[in-house]
Amino acid sequence: MDERTVNALRLLPDYLAQHVLLSLVALGLGILIGLPLAVVATRHRSVRAATLAAASLVQTIPGLALLALFYPLLLGLSALSQSTFGIGLPALGFLPSVMALTLYAVLPVLRNGIAGLAGLDPAVIEAADAVGMTPAQRLVQVEAPLAAPVVMAGIRTAAVWTIGAATLSTSVGQTSLGNYIFSGLQTENWIFVLFGCVVAALLALAVDQLLGLIEAGVTRRDRTRVHVGLAGIVIGAGVALTPLMLAAPHTYLVGAKNFSEQFILAELISERLMREGATAERKQGLGSAIAFRALASSDIDVYVDYSGTLWTNVMDRRDSLERQAMLDELTRWMAERYKVRVLGALGFENAYALAMKRERAAALGVRSIEDLARHAPRLSFGADLEFLSRPEWTALRDAYGLNFAEQRSYSPTFMYRALQTGDVDVISAFSSDGRIAADGLELLSDPKRAIPSYDAVLLISPRRANDPLILRALEPLIGAITPQRMQEANFMVDRDADKVSPKEAANFLARAIGIAGR
Amino acid sequence: MAPFIELDKLCKSFDDGRTFAVHDVTLHVELGLFVALVGASGSGKTTTLKFINRLIEPDSGTVRIEGEPVGTSDPATLRRRIGYVFQGIGLFPHMSVGENIAITPQLLGWPQADATARVSELLDLVELPQSYASRSPLGLSGGEQQRVAVARAVAARPKIVLMDEPFGALDPITRDSVRSSYQSLHSRLGLTTIMVTHDVQEAVLLADRIAVMSAGRILAYDTPRALLSNGAAAEVANLMAMPKRQADRIRALTGGETRDDAHG
Numbered sequence: 001m002d003e004r005t006v007n008a009l010r011l012l013p014d015y016l017a018q019h020v021l022l023s024l025v026a027l028g029l030g031i032l033i034g035l036p037l038a039v040v041a042t043r044h045r046s047v048r049a050a051t052l053a054a055a056s057l058v059q060t061i062p063g064l065a066l067l068a069l070f071y072p073l074l075l076g077l078s079a080l081s082q083s084t085f086g087i088g089l090p091a092l093g094f095l096p097s098v099m100a101l102t103l104y105a106v107l108p109v110l111r112n113g114i115a116g117l118a119g120l121d122p123a124v125i126e127a128a129d130a131v132g133m134t135p136a137q138r139l140v141q142v143e144a145p146l147a148a149p150v151v152m153a154g155i156r157t158a159a160v161w162t163i164g165a166a167t168l169s170t171s172v173g174q175t176s177l178g179n180y181i182f183s184g185l186q187t188e189n190w191i192f193v194l195f196g197c198v199v200a201a202l203l204a205l206a207v208d209q210l211l212g213l214i215e216a217g218v219t220r221r222d223r224t225r226v227h228v229g230l231a232g233i234v235i236g237a238g239v240a241l242t243p244l245m246l247a248a249p250h251t252y253l254v255g256a257k258n259f260s261e262q263f264i265l266a267e268l269i270s271e272r273l274m275r276e277g278a279t280a281e282r283k284q285g286l287g288s289a290i291a292f293r294a295l296a297s298s299d300i301d302v303y304v305d306y307s308g309t310l311w312t313n314v315m316d317r318r319d320s321l322e323r324q325a326m327l328d329e330l331t332r333w334m335a336e337r338y339k340v341r342v343l344g345a346l347g348f349e350n351a352y353a354l355a356m357k358r359e360r361a362a363a364l365g366v367r368s369i370e371d372l373a374r375h376a377p378r379l380s381f382g383a384d385l386e387f388l389s390r391p392e393w394t395a396l397r398d399a400y401g402l403n404f405a406e407q408r409s410y411s412p413t414f415m416y417r418a419l420q421t422g423d424v425d426v427i428s429a430f431s432s433d434g435r436i437a438a439d440g441l442e443l444l445s446d447p448k449r450a451i452p453s454y455d456a457v458l459l460i461s462p463r464r465a466n467d468p469l470i471l472r473a474l475e476p477l478i479g480a481i482t483p484q485r486m487q488e489a490n491f492m493v494d495r496d497a498d499k500v501s502p503k504e505a506a507n508f509l510a511r512a513i514g515i516a517g518r
Numbered sequence: 519m520a521p522f523i524e525l526d527k528l529c530k531s532f533d534d535g536r537t538f539a540v541h542d543v544t545l546h547v548e549l550g551l552f553v554a555l556v557g558a559s560g561s562g563k564t565t566t567l568k569f570i571n572r573l574i575e576p577d578s579g580t581v582r583i584e585g586e587p588v589g590t591s592d593p594a595t596l597r598r599r600i601g602y603v604f605q606g607i608g609l610f611p612h613m614s615v616g617e618n619i620a621i622t623p624q625l626l627g628w629p630q631a632d633a634t635a636r637v638s639e640l641l642d643l644v645e646l647p648q649s650y651a652s653r654s655p656l657g658l659s660g661g662e663q664q665r666v667a668v669a670r671a672v673a674a675r676p677k678i679v680l681m682d683e684p685f686g687a688l689d690p691i692t693r694d695s696v697r698s699s700y701q702s703l704h705s706r707l708g709l710t711t712i713m714v715t716h717d718v719q720e721a722v723l724l725a726d727r728i729a730v731m732s733a734g735r736i737l738a739y740d741t742p743r744a745l746l747s748n749g750a751a752a753e754v755a756n757l758m759a760m761p762k763r764q765a766d767r768i769r770a771l772t773g774g775e776t777r778d779d780a781h782g
Contacts, residue, residue, distance in 0.1 A: 127608025
């Protein structure tokens, strides 16, 4: 069997269990909120309009955006509860995912609940009152059973939506089947992407069929169908959730942003921690800003960031210091401001740099960004998803007066593709990227030093800042990774042919720097 | 002695007092009577009926049953001792015929065996086969459904049955048959029945007393015979004239036939 398929299968129990748990809890909460709300809304016309409007509004927010919105909200709540009760809330992972998915699940349950209850024959309701039922008896004995088929249809819709949208929770650090899709997209591991899509679709399909069976049973008053459907769901969930109950408690959470180098380093860090006898779980595919905030609030314990990124985005500095001075200042500031420990620089830089195809640059006579500025009005520029909104871009643009004919954003993988196919002439590359050498790209020099240096640094959360195990495990990495090695490791994952998993690239790095296993 | 059911100065407005659906209605119903409330649509007869089992609450005035104001008891408890049959029938489609009939006994916490026995007794009483107990009400004809509804209304042995256009949706032959079986039920069980109808002929045929309503008020309350013969208020006489004319015409026709038969 293909090695990537084996890898995907190896990860399946954990990903599926987390996905099922998340979907189950969100759907359960959605029903618990949606149904009573539907009952109240049916009794009071004003509540009905308001709740339906609110639920529909939530539905118009894209799933990813909803997840992203819960993150700062929970950070704020966490700070509040920290100061009030001395207990912080996790702002990353399960909690924001469950909250966002619950909101998503409420609408179909609510809408069908209202439709089911409001659509009942008024004569039957009048009869229920007239035979002497209390409002509660009427709800339980008459309204609920009669509205059940419509309500079940709503629950079915909610289940399918929730299972699909749960794949997005990977982006806020919750493990799900989305991990296949997000990491597969970044490392161009299409088997992973396909695997994630297929498993999520099969899960949704299976749940839809089982709920459909219950719905048919409820409609035809056929208890056998209802029981078979319920048993299927209980057994299925039980089997899917077993790995969670067997799993060892996770001790260290290793964060990674959403590109290959980060995946490799997260594997390397995990490997080091496990070698010291700890258990490690990875939170992959975090957005740049989210990763640091998660670390600062100890939602993750360790990750690698870049000095220039922290300098401009977190410290909000616009000046540019010499490399070592900048590292010193960063270390001091982080400890003081966030109690975050900067363990040290890994030894390579991953700077933002503008890159062109070598022959194109030669033909135009462009060697520096200064040269580029003269040609820019006739060239098109491809950037990664966040570059154009980062202060580095503003600094670069203002320093050189860059004014491109066209600007487009891509996920990193597709950005390099676009340069190869000629869709864009210049891209915002990363200096440690293996594709620079492999694709024959020219990095343009930055004579005005508009972009600061981007030393890869190991950051440790406040909670673990003095944890001897993590220090012992990770200190050997400081200053050990040269730019060439990182480029090589990155390229092993990013190349089109003969690519390897981030885990294997991490093993390669470990061997190269002489810290591989005995 | 106080009357069995007493409606005392009842008023109801559905538009904050601009117009009155029911205006100062007072009516005394003696035990065991079959009373019909007749009048045109919008005369307030259904509203008046629903005051009795509190499906509608009056703005002012009181309903008393055996001297006890109905407002003092919990509506659900009150309704369990008053049968109710209406044009919409309203059988519970997710329950069997037997479960429908046994619903009020079940709410009152009767033992299962008593409820089952009562269902069987009532199916006989409303002239339906015993096998219907386990059937769904959805497969029944309109007349059969209304018979089940009547059985449901009297299942917990109420003394009072309220009926709102109970036979209005049935075809004429079925209507006549359900009507007469109810009438015999009324006397056999010693019920006090108040029935709303816009069909004066029906009122004349079934009721011991007729209350004629118009624009929320009671214009007359008397026996059918008295209302048919007396030269009462013009509006009442007008209303009562219709069944009389029909009866005269039928008598004339059947009289003719009888003569023809005699000749033959």
